[in-house]
Structures are given as structure tokens and as C-alpha cells.
Amino acid sequence: MExxxxxxxxxxxxxxxxxxxxxxxFSYFSKMLVIKLRSRLRSSEAVDDIxxxxxxxxxxxxxxxxxxxxxxxxxxYVNSVCNFVLLEHYRSGKRQNSLDDQTADPPDRTIDLEGAxxxxxxxxxxxxxxxxxxxxxRDLLRAVFLEERDKDEICKEFGVDRDxxxxxxxxxxxxxxxxx
Numbered sequence: 001m002e003x004x005x006x007x008x009x010x011x012x013x014x015x016x017x018x019x020x021x022x023x024x025x026f027s028y029f030s031k032m033l034v035i036k037l038r039s040r041l042r043s044s045e046a047v048d049d050i051x052x053x054x055x056x057x058x059x060x061x062x063x064x065x066x067x068x069x070x071x072x073x074x075x076x077y078v079n080s081v082c083n084f085v086l087l088e089h090y091r092s093g094k095r096q097n098s099l100d101d102q103t104a105d106p107p108d109r110t111i112d113l114e115g116a117x118x119x120x121x122x123x124x125x126x127x128x129x130x131x132x133x134x135x136x137x138r139d140l141l142r143a144v145f146l147e148e149r150d151k152d153e154i155c156k157e158f159g160v161d162r163d164x165x166x167x168x169x170x171x172x173x174x175x176x177x178x179x180x
Contacts, residue, residue, distance in 0.1 A: 004024075004028055005072070006071045006072060006074040006075065007071050007072070008071045010071060010074075011062065011068065011071040011074065014059070014062050015062055015063055026055065029054075029055070029075075029078050030051065032078075032079075033050075033051045033054060033078075033082055034047060034051065036079075036082065037050055037051060037082070037086070040086060041086075041089075046089065049089075050082065050085050050086055050089055051082075053085045054078065054081050054082040054085050057081050057085065058077065058078050058081050061077075061081075125180075129176060129179050129180050130142065130176070132179050133172070133175055133176065133179070134175075136158075136168075136172075137168075137171070137172035137175055137176070140154070140158065140168055140169060140172050141169075141172050141173070141176060143157070144169060151165060
């Protein structure tokens with residue numbers, strides 16, 4: 001995907017509701033927002049809702065005098081607005097779910113043998129791949145994902161700070177993915 005650099009003229013055309021500029025704006029940011037939101041949301045309807053709300057708020061801000069000070073930062077502004085709308089969506093879902101949590105769920109009387117078998121096969125594959133990794137990567141992945149230990153505790157064990165732990169974790173996951 002080719003990155004676009006935004007300038008004051010682009011922002012001015014967007015303020016004036018220039019149709020080709022708006023079309024470019026929507027198509028350019030739609031791709032990015034969909035990629036971001038698909039990884040965080042389950043339903044395509046929610047992805048579309050949040051994407052539309054993001055566009056609405058950004059265009060409203062663009063057309064408000066002095067709302068966006070730097071045209072070069074339009075991309076990060078769109079991303080920030082999307083993050084904010086996504087957080088609002090999460091909060092509204094929690095309010096609705098908290099009422100549902102108070103009612104007792106009926107017991108599940110079905111047995112998912114296929115799901116259990118698939119889960120066990122996946123676990124075996126994960127164990128096999130972990131055994132092919134370097135000891136440090138294997139221990140790190142086990143501590144973080146399988147044992148779900150506290151990150152500060154893991155930092156002490158590996159003798160690193162939180163920032164470098166993130167780097168080590170990224171590298172270990174990349175090695176895992178490659179071998180998977």
C-alpha cells in the first residue's frame with residue numbers, strides 16, 4: 001500500500017468538500033481502518049460503524065476552523081479519532097454486558113468433541129514448535145503466553161527492562177511464526 005503525504009492544499013480541498021479529494025480520503029483511510037478494526041472487532045457491522053463514525057468526526061473537525069493545525073499529521077489524527085471511537089464502542093459494550101452478567105446462563109448440555117480434538121492437536125503442534133526454538137525464546141514465550149506470568153517478574157528473570165522485553169518477545173514470536 002502506497003503512503004500518501006498530506007499537505008495544506010489537500011486539507012483545503014477536503015474542507016471545501018472537493019469530491020475527488022473526499023473519494024481519495026475515504027478510499028485511502030478505509031483500507032487502513034478496516035485492517036486495524038478487523039483485528040480488534042468480531043463483527044463486520046461494528047467495523048463499518050466505527051469506520052463511518054471516525055470519518056464523520058474527522059470531516060467535522062476538518063471543516064471546523066483551526067481544528068487540525070498540521071496537514072502532515074492528518075493520518076495520525078484519523079488514527080487517534082479511530083482509537084477514541086473504538087474505546088467508546090468497548091465502553092458501551094461493557095455497560096450492556098454488565099447487565100447480562102447478572103442473569104444466570106443455562107448450563108451447556110452439548111459436548112464439542114471436534115473442538116476438543118482440534119484444541120489438543122493445536123496444543124501438540126505448539127509444543128513441537130516451541131521445542132525447535134532457542135532456549136531463551138522458548139522460555140520467554142512459555143512465561144508470557146502459557147504461564148501468563150507478570151511481565152515485571154519476567155523482566156527480572158531475563159535481566160531486561162520492559163521496552164527490551166517487548167523487543168525480545170517480538171523476535172521470539174517472529175521465530176515461532178516462521179517455524180509454525
